[in-house]
Amino acid sequence: MSDIAATLLACLPADDVITDPDAMVAYARDQAEWGAWGAPSAVVRARSTDEVQATVRACLQHGTPIVARGAGTGLSGAANAEAGWVVLSLERMDQVLEVNTLDRLAVVQPGVINDQLRAAAAEHGLWYPPDPGSAPWSTIGGNVATNAGGMCCVKYGVTRDYVLALEVVTGTGEVVRVGRRTAKGVVGYDVVGLLTGSEGTLGIITEVTVRLRPAREPERTVAGFFPDLLSAGRAVTAAAEAGLTPSLLELMDRTLLQAVDDWKHMGLTTEADTMLLGRIDTPGERGDAEAETMAEVFRVAGAVDAAVAEDAEEGELLFAARRLAYPAAERLGTILTEDVCVPKDQVVPMLERIQEIGRRHGTTIANAAHAGDGNLHPLLVTEPGNTEQLGRAHRAFGEIIAACLELGGTISGEHGVGTLKRDGLHAELGEPVVDLHRAIKAALDPHGIMNPGKVFRP
Amino acid sequence: MSDIAATLLACLPADDVITDPDAMVAYARDQAEWGAWGAPSAVVRARSTDEVQATVRACLQHGTPIVARGAGTGLSGAANAEAGWVVLSLERMDQVLEVNTLDRLAVVQPGVINDQLRAAAAEHGLWYPPDPGSAPWSTIGGNVATNAGGMCCVKYGVTRDYVLALEVVTGTGEVVRVGRRTAKGVVGYDVVGLLTGSEGTLGIITEVTVRLRPAREPERTVAGFFPDLLSAGRAVTAAAEAGLTPSLLELMDRTLLQAVDDWKHMGLTTEADTMLLGRIDTPGERGDAEAETMAEVFRVAGAVDAAVAEDAEEGELLFAARRLAYPAAERLGTILTEDVCVPKDQVVPMLERIQEIGRRHGTTIANAAHAGDGNLHPLLVTEPGNTEQLGRAHRAFGEIIAACLELGGTISGEHGVGTLKRDGLHAELGEPVVDLHRAIKAALDPHGIMNPGKVFRP
Incomplete structure (x- = not known):
């Protein structure tokens, strides 16, 4: 057993940590065909923000990269492990914590399935629009990490348009809350928007507050x-x-x-x-x-x-x-x-x-x-x-x-960059903008343990 | 005359640079009552991105802070100079460069007045929703820098919801383009959203691409x-x-x-x-x-x-x-x-x-x-x-x-933090989140010349 696996077993309930190689395979990659991946050292199936934080801190201690995953329905390889990494599954953090009809918002754990959130909202006459094709299986945490789109985007926008606030474990192992519950707010930088679509490279999302709309009109x-x-x-x-x-x-x-x-x-x-x-x-x-x-x-x-x-x-x-x-x-x-x-x-x-x-x-x-x-x-x-x-x-x-x-387009409308389109990102953004990305990543993940090498070249 | 003023006069047309103290007063502050301000070394009224870049490079050379301004209608002191700073006015960069009816977007220079953009959009049967009370005077560059709101936000959102792409001069004096013209896109971090509402502390906006909507229904x-x-x-x-x-x-x-x-x-x-x-x-x-x-x-x-x-x-x-x-x-x-x-x-x-x-x-x-x-x-x-x-x-x-x-609110819904609400920001966000802000600012403005001390304490 690797050192990192031993540390994780020492600080987490035994039931949370998978180290059996065969059992880990199901957690080692997403659904991207052709995406490179390797065998992780351990898979942690966290039940709480505290356990996510303990996992990140263990990774910091060992300098081990960590990749978070929801349902693994991604199509770009962003949730793929490399050899020796820790995989953090959020699938057990699956509670809808609040649906607020007055402020039209919901607070959910990251492992809540998109369709579950939509059903919970519908019970209150509300609607969560982002509807990726994976909605029956994919999680809100994964949707936020990839800024998922869908069919209704053409009129109603994408996931980023609906994320109001996040709880996040940062690359330094701190738990922070960013964003707000109010309709408007301009206090500080848009860290919520920055984390949305960052594919796990800047922090791990442990709670999501989303904006809801009134139930839609018949179409x-x-x-x-x-x-x-x-x-x-x-x-x-x-x-x-x-x-x-x-x-x-x-x-x-x-x-x-x-x-x-x-x-x-x-x-x-x-x-x-x-x-x-x-x-x-x-x-x-x-x-x-x-x-x-x-x-x-x-x-x-x-x-x-x-x-x-x-x-x-x-x-x-x-x-x-x-x-x-x-x-x-x-x-x-x-x-x-x-x-x-x-x-x-x-x-x-x-x-x-x-x-x-x-x-x-x-x-x-x-x-x-x-x-x-x-x-x-x-x-x-x-x-x-x-x-x-x-x-x-x-x-x-x-x-x-x-x-x-x-033709003036972008190489990914909604599936993300991961590993499959990393070279494409460099071609689209150009090196000065990629350098801004590197600087932002170094700012939020100074030890480089958060899904390194995804989205852009280190 | 200060060294920085001499450098600016050497590299810019004489007509661009104001060094007369009386003439500079009108550019030294915004409309925030009680906002502290000081006499700048020079005011630059730039005509192009190249001139903005030259100004930022001169400031880098001398280690002189720079504060950008549009019409100066801000209410938080964010556009106030301190003693010895350079003020960069974007008021002369006031062209609507494109209105595209098919993709429902407009490309404008930062000095375009909000109402001018709205009029230009209306000519094509389109609508730019963000409508701050200052719309007859305030500029789109300033609206983006403060993530301006207004009356229609309650249904149609704020400035950030409409910014698709930006051209920006960064804290290292580079000109970069971030964002896109397409309806959707998930390639890289949301640098556009990060700059929107950053009150000039991360870079200077030299071109803005905004999303438009169809002309609205009668109300x-x-x-x-x-x-x-x-x-x-x-x-x-x-x-x-x-x-x-x-x-x-x-x-x-x-x-x-x-x-x-x-x-x-x-x-x-x-x-x-x-x-x-x-x-x-x-x-x-x-x-x-x-x-x-x-x-x-x-x-x-x-x-x-x-x-x-x-x-x-x-x-x-x-x-x-x-x-x-x-x-x-x-x-x-x-x-x-x-x-x-x-x-x-x-x-x-x-x-x-x-x-x-x-x-x-x-x-x-x-x-x-x-x-x-x-x-x-x-x-x-x-x-x-x-x-x-x-x-x-x-x-x-x-x-x-x-x-x-x-009561679970935010200290600024739309006017921004500037200097007036800096302590309030610290109270609202807490130090771990302010530390994230400092790290992001250091990443994009490593020499600390972009409107330092605004929004949060250095």
Whole structure:
């Protein structure tokens, strides 16, 4: 047993500490395909802030890096251990501590599942908007650490827009509370925003206070079926030009529609090549009119069929297909999920580049997208174990990143940097800005134990 | 002439540099009553990012602190010079560089006036929401540096919610661009959010990219006239309990209504003691119903009269009184503006504490409030030159801050810390969190030249 594991066993309940190599494997990495990882020295499943602090202090004592994790649903390798590290799981700190209807906020432990928080808010007529695809499994702590997005971002923003306050164990092992419970506040630097999306490199989140909204209005669903990917892309731009603010605007291409059909026999591909699903939650007649406008915008952009769903049930049915896109794609092979985000006038050029890159490398690329905010998820499909295919997909992945930067976009809209996109971060930000990041990390984590080497090169 | 002034004159156009002591006075401080300040060595009125960079480099060379300013409308002393410092005015960098309707964003120089940006956005059917009371005079650079709020925050958030990207001259004299133009992005730390509200202590903002919204819906105005301050406070809490989301909810007490009447003869005080003005911008019949609900909530809470304004003209007339509150108060004496923000269930207790503190110190305290987000602006009125009164007002100011912290609030909702509330910041955040601030400042401003001593003690 390593020294750090012995120290952890000496200062924590035995049940908290896993040192069995086989049992540790499940905690050693997230869901990023191709992400490097190594065998940790120990996994701690903390039950309290005190135990998190004791774990960090033990790591400080031994100079051992520590990586925190929630449910491990990340897609960038940010929660991956390296050999000898300590993994800190927050999954047991899973209590909703407060839902306050007057100030419209909730206080939760980091291991609370996104859908649990949403359900707790709904019981009080409130709504927690950020809705990553992983919402049934991912934790709020992980959502905050990665600044998770989702489908409703197009109108309602991302996780950072909802985090009011945090309790954090810093890189020096102190427990601090930052942020506030009030609607406004300008006292001091935005340390809450800084920690949100920092992927565990600046501190470990042990409590989260989030802003809530009133329960949302019923939505109207607008479905558009297009003869090809690019006409659907043009419809996305046209919807923005028409001044629409959809509450959701999602795209699925032929590969994904086919994959869903092959699995669930929904008859989607008899309709068309690419599907756009929009939603409008503006209340009343105004909302009805906006939904009709969106359908008309889809038709003008080239949709062979576009209509407002008759009722919520029909809307849900169409939406079920969108939710099945990822699991359906996984039936095609090993999936590497891209996550680029471009300005709205670059959606069509970016889709063109993705198609061209896929063709040139002979890589199957399926396209799902939070199209309304230009956040594209090309899914690179490879045959498991086919290293030649994998090599080509690797090159395609890199070229998609380069193309997105050329078009004024960002290399990650919501999945984060982790290890997979570290080089991309350097390309996007440039060294002077990376140096600012290094200085900030050194300020909050002076001993360099907090998930070092993730996000940017040390 | 000082060495730093000579260096500045050597590297900048002569017209940029003011060294005449009389001419420099107008640039040496902001509008905070009681804020300490000293005579600078030089004032630079920069025309470009290059000139800002040259100024910062000259300051680095001489180890001279530098304080940036826009229009100088701040209320916390953050833009005040100390003896021998360099003042950098951004007022000449006043161009709107781009308004992009598709991505709903604008790129502006820091010296653009808030109202100019709003007008430029309106020309394209877009809206820049943050609306500090200083909007006709204050600059976007200053708004970003202080994370300015305003009246529409209650529904639409503050400046930080709208800043997408910044160009900044750092404490090491480098020009960097941080942030993005895309709707989403998670690449690296939120340096944009960190700089927003940092009051010039981390870097100097030379370009701002802001998010815009579609032009807003017509609003309905609801006026409530209350027999006393506390029943109005109860109505604010009741409006939140009723699940309303007003687009504005403002309070004016008897002292301010009387001051406006004495000046403009609007007949407000014949109506009642305290006025609440609410607005609703939900479209259509839903909005009409919400406005009626708000009027009913006001009546149940004790309003002697509460009604939805007949038309926009009547709504504007009532609103004019709210806009006149500050200039009217200034006719009563020297005003020190407080700016505490409390959770919504603490609005009534906080108003009670303010009244008690005013009575006990024999200090006239008028109350204006962005009541809907618990952001109270007690205005402490003193007779110019009456030092005994001033001493009592000072003590009242300190006690209001202490009371707000006791009630779980923050000592500044939107005006910032500067010098006036520096001790309050230490009390609110605690030393471990202030230490994080010091570490962050040392990281971005390693030579300590960026507005040192503001916000927190060095």
